[in-house]
Amino acid sequence: MRLNGTGSLSGPQAPGGSGTFASTPAEKAAAANTIENELEDKTKTSTEHADETTNSTIKGFDGWDTAAGLKKVAETWDKQVAVLMGRLGAEKIALRGATGQFVRNDIGLGDQFRPIGRSGLHGV
Template sequence: MGFDEEWAQLRDEAASRQETSMRLNQLPAEPGGGAGGGKGLVSTPTEKRAAANTIETVIVPDTKKATDWADEATAGAVGALKGWETAAGLKTVQTTWEKQVKTLTARLNREKGALRATVTTLTGVDVGRGQAIASIPSNLSKY
């Protein structure tokens, strides 16, 4: 399967998992609505770790492979068209492409780091709150 087909398949799979809805000027269907109330907004630390691992082990390496392939093909075209204005144009396109890939890779790495940091932070807060609550003396613990 080529890169374009695989990318299209991954995009389609991601789109099929998205919940799209809009609610204007009405009360929530169930009590307690508000931000974060939808079922599609919940994720677990395991899901966040899996997403971070996918970025690290699949998306970034595949992006590098695609970049290398495009760089080789463009470099070949630039060499074949040496002395033509088209070669200069392709070199400009290649430079722009490389900048965009660096930006994308940096963004993916930030997202990966944010996912992992969120797991650590939220788990730590959850454990800390649980310990704080457990440390409060209560007559209910007798039962």
């Protein structure tokens, strides 16, 4: 029997994957901080600016069908922004939580292997 290849020695990969772990705890923290300090703030500021401009335009078209249409668009926009802000918040929390989860998993696995080293066979 002949084996044509063994594939990657680092284990299975997703299509297009590099085979390396995605990020370090520091990189996860930096990404969460970017979401909190840049993306959430800039999204909120941009939304407030768009709301002010849209509300001013709606007033300018008061009594016209255009005002009603703009109001409907503004309501849809606000709902979409709320979903986006929720998603950003969830991603930020997930990034911060993932770091602790990986550390707890590593410690737990290490604890499972420690009794092996304390057996009577240690040093044999």
